[in-house]
Amino acid sequence: MGIAKNDIVLEIKNLNFYYGELQALININLEIKRNTITSIIGPSGCGKSTMLRCINRMNELIDDTRTEGEIFYDGRNIFDSDVDPVKLRRKIGMVFQQPNPFPKNIFDNVAYGPKMYGTRNRQKLREIVEISLKKAALWDEVKDRLLDKSLSLSGGQQQRLCIARTLAVEPDIILMDEPASSLDPIATMRIEQLLREVTDDYTIIIVTNNMQQASRISEYTAFINAKERRSGFLVEYGRTQDLFIKPQMKQTEDYISGRFG
Amino acid sequence: MSNNLTKRGFEFISENAIKTFFLLCAIVSVVTTIGIVLVLLIETTNFFREVSLKEFFLGFRWNPTIKPTSFGVWPLLSGTLYFTFITALIALPVGLLSAVYLSEYSGRKIRSIIKPALEILAGIPTVVYGYFALVYITPLLRNLLPGIKTFNILSASIVVAIMIIPTVASISEDAIRAVPQSFRLAGLSLGITKFQVTASIILPASLSGILSSFILGLSRAIGETMAVTIAGGNLARLVNPLKPAEALLEPMQTMTAAMVEIGLSDITGNSTAYKSLFAVGFTLFLMTLTLNMVSQFIKNRYREKYK
Numbered sequence: 001m002g003i004a005k006n007d008i009v010l011e012i013k014n015l016n017f018y019y020g021e022l023q024a025l026i027n028i029n030l031e032i033k034r035n036t037i038t039s040i041i042g043p044s045g046c047g048k049s050t051m052l053r054c055i056n057r058m059n060e061l062i063d064d065t066r067t068e069g070e071i072f073y074d075g076r077n078i079f080d081s082d083v084d085p086v087k088l089r090r091k092i093g094m095v096f097q098q099p100n101p102f103p104k105n106i107f108d109n110v111a112y113g114p115k116m117y118g119t120r121n122r123q124k125l126r127e128i129v130e131i132s133l134k135k136a137a138l139w140d141e142v143k144d145r146l147l148d149k150s151l152s153l154s155g156g157q158q159q160r161l162c163i164a165r166t167l168a169v170e171p172d173i174i175l176m177d178e179p180a181s182s183l184d185p186i187a188t189m190r191i192e193q194l195l196r197e198v199t200d201d202y203t204i205i206i207v208t209n210n211m212q213q214a215s216r217i218s219e220y221t222a223f224i225n226a227k228e229r230r231s232g233f234l235v236e237y238g239r240t241q242d243l244f245i246k247p248q249m250k251q252t253e254d255y256i257s258g259r260f261g
Numbered sequence: 262m263s264n265n266l267t268k269r270g271f272e273f274i275s276e277n278a279i280k281t282f283f284l285l286c287a288i289v290s291v292v293t294t295i296g297i298v299l300v301l302l303i304e305t306t307n308f309f310r311e312v313s314l315k316e317f318f319l320g321f322r323w324n325p326t327i328k329p330t331s332f333g334v335w336p337l338l339s340g341t342l343y344f345t346f347i348t349a350l351i352a353l354p355v356g357l358l359s360a361v362y363l364s365e366y367s368g369r370k371i372r373s374i375i376k377p378a379l380e381i382l383a384g385i386p387t388v389v390y391g392y393f394a395l396v397y398i399t400p401l402l403r404n405l406l407p408g409i410k411t412f413n414i415l416s417a418s419i420v421v422a423i424m425i426i427p428t429v430a431s432i433s434e435d436a437i438r439a440v441p442q443s444f445r446l447a448g449l450s451l452g453i454t455k456f457q458v459t460a461s462i463i464l465p466a467s468l469s470g471i472l473s474s475f476i477l478g479l480s481r482a483i484g485e486t487m488a489v490t491i492a493g494g495n496l497a498r499l500v501n502p503l504k505p506a507e508a509l510l511e512p513m514q515t516m517t518a519a520m521v522e523i524g525l526s527d528i529t530g531n532s533t534a535y536k537s538l539f540a541v542g543f544t545l546f547l548m549t550l551t552l553n554m555v556s557q558f559i560k561n562r563y564r565e566k567y568k
C-alpha cells in the first residue's frame with residue numbers, strides 16, 4: 001500500500017470476532033496511517049461498528065464474545081494480557097452514533113475526563129474546556145452558556161460537545177461510528193469541517209454510510225462487505241480517490257455505484 | 262371477507278359501564294382515606310381537650326394507663342426516631358450497594374436469581390422477622406455485647422433493616438438500570454474505570470429514584486409494628502442522646518407498639534388513654550406524610566429527562 005512502516009499507528013492482523021456462535025468479522029487485515037482520516041464503508045450489519053469496538057476493546061463489555069488475532073497500537077498488541085483496557089481507551093477515544101452527552105452542564109461534560117484523570121485545578125480545567133470546545137467548533141455557540149444543561153443543545157451541538165469531550169482527554173486515535181448519521185446536513189458539514197481541521201493532532205477512523213462524506217473527508221477508505229449480511233470481511237483498502245475512481249474489486253464497484261446512485 | 266359489525270357477548274358491556282366501575286373503585290379508596298384521616302383528626306382533637314399540647318409534645322414521660330397518668334410523647338418519639346436512624350444506617354448503604362452490584366456488576370444469571378429472592382424476602386410476614394430477631398439475632402449479639410437486654414433496639418433495627426433492604430435494593434436497582442446505557446459507554450470510552458463511571462455518572466443520574474427508595478424504606482421502618490415490638494420490647498423509655506450506644510442495648514417502645522398496647526388493653530373508648538392512641542397515630546401520620554411529600558418533591562425536582 002506504500003505506507004512507510006513508522007507511519008503506521010494501528011495495525012490490525014488476522015482479526016476474527018464472534019458474538020457467541022455468530023462470526024461477525026472474518027480475518028480483517030488493515031494498517032492505519034498516523035494523522036490521517038480513514039473511512040470505513042460497507043453495508044449495514046457488515047461489522048463496521050464491531051470492528052471499531054475491537055480497537056478500543058469495548059467489545060469485551062458485551063457478554064459471550066470472543067476475539068482472535070492481533071491489533072498493534074504503536075507496535076504493542078492491545079490484546080496482550082498486561083494491557084489495561086482502561087488506559088488503552090485514554091489513547092483511543094470514541095464518538096458514538098447517537099450523541100450521548102452526560103446529564104451535566106456543558107462545562108462539566110468537557111471537563112469530565114480530565115477531572116477523572118486527576119486534574120483539579122479550576123484554571124487548568126477552564127483552559128482545557130475552552131481549547132477542546134474551540135477544536136470542536138462549538139466554543140462560539142456556547143461560551144456564554146457553559147453552565148447550561150448539555151441536553152438543552154441541539155443534536156448537532158450535542159455531537160460536537162461529545163467530540164470536545166473526547167478531545168479533552170487528548171487521545172491519539174479517535175474512533176467515530178457514523179457520528180453524523182442522526183444530524184441534519186448543516187450540522188454534518190460543520191462536523192466534517194472540524195474533522196479536517198484536527199487531523200494534524202489525531203488519527204481518525206470514521207465509519208460512515210455516506211459515500212460523499214467518505215470521499216470528502218478521508219485520505220484512506222476501507223470497504224467491508226458481508227456474507228449473508230452478518231459476517232464482515234475486508235474487500236478493498238486504499239487511497240480514497242483510488243478506491244472510488246478505479247476500484248480493484250467488482251464488489252467495491254457495485255457497492256459504490258449503487259450507493260452513489 | 263364479510264364485515265361483522267354486530268356486538269356479541271361481552272361486547273354489550275359498554276366502555277362507559279367499565280369506566281364507571283373503575284371510577285367507583287377509585288372513589289371507594291379515596292373516601293376511605295378521607296374517612297380515616299377525619300376520624301384521626303376528630304379523636305386527636307378530643308384528646309387535646311383533655312391533655313395540653315405542651316404535655317404531649319414536650320413531655321418526657323409516657324404512662325397512659327397507671328395513675329398518675331402522663332402523656333409525654335417523647336419516649337415513644339425518641340425511641341421511634343432512634344430506631345429508624347439505626348435501621349437506616351444499616352439498610353440504606355447495604356440496599357444501595359446491593360442495587361449497584363446487581364445492576365452494574367453481577368451478570369445476568371446472578372441477577373436473575375437474586376432479584377426474585379429479594380422479592381420473596383419482602384413477602385415474609387413481619388411477625389416471622391420479629392421472632393427471628395428474638396430467637397437468633399439477640400442471642401448472637403449477646404456473644405458480642407454481654408450487657409444486651411432480651412428486648413433491645415439494636416436487634417430490632419437489624420431485623421427491620423433486613424426487612425427493608427429488599428425494598429431499597431429493588432427500587433434503587435430499577436432506578437440505576439433505567440440510566441441509559443449510552444452514558445456508561447461514553448464514560449468507559451473515555452478511559453474511566455467502571456467504578457468511577459458508576460459513582461460520577463450513573464448514581465447522580467439515578468439520584469431521585471435512589472432517594473425515593475430510601476424514603477420508602479424509612480417510611481416502612483417508622484410504620485413497622487410487629488417485628489419491632491417482638492424484638493425491641495414494649496417499654497417506653499426516653500433515649501438519652503448523650504449515651505446513644507447504651508440505648509442500643511436497651512428495650513424501647515415505638516409509637517406503633519404503644520398504639521397496639523393501648524388497643525389491646527381493657528381501656529374503654531371514653532378514657533383519655535384510649536384517645537391518646539389517636540394522637541400518637543396522628544403524629545405518626547404526619548411524619549410519614551412529610552416523608553412522602555419530601556419524596557414527591559425530590560421526584561419532581563431531580564428527575565432527569567433523557568431525550
Ligand SMILES: Nc1ncnc2c1ncn2[C@@H]1O[C@H](COP(=O)(O)OP(=O)(O)O)[C@@H](O)[C@H]1O
Nearest residue numbers: 019024043044045046047048049050062229230
Ligand atoms: N451486541 C451484539 N450481540 C450480538 N450480535 C451483534 C451485536 N452487535 C452486533 N451484532 C451483529 O454483528 C453483526 C455486525 O453488526 P455491526 O457491527 O453493528 O454492523 P454495522 O455497524 O456495520 O452495521 C450484525 O449481524 C449484528 O446483528
Ligand SMILES: [Mg+2]
Nearest residue numbers: 048049050177
Ligand atoms: Mg454500526
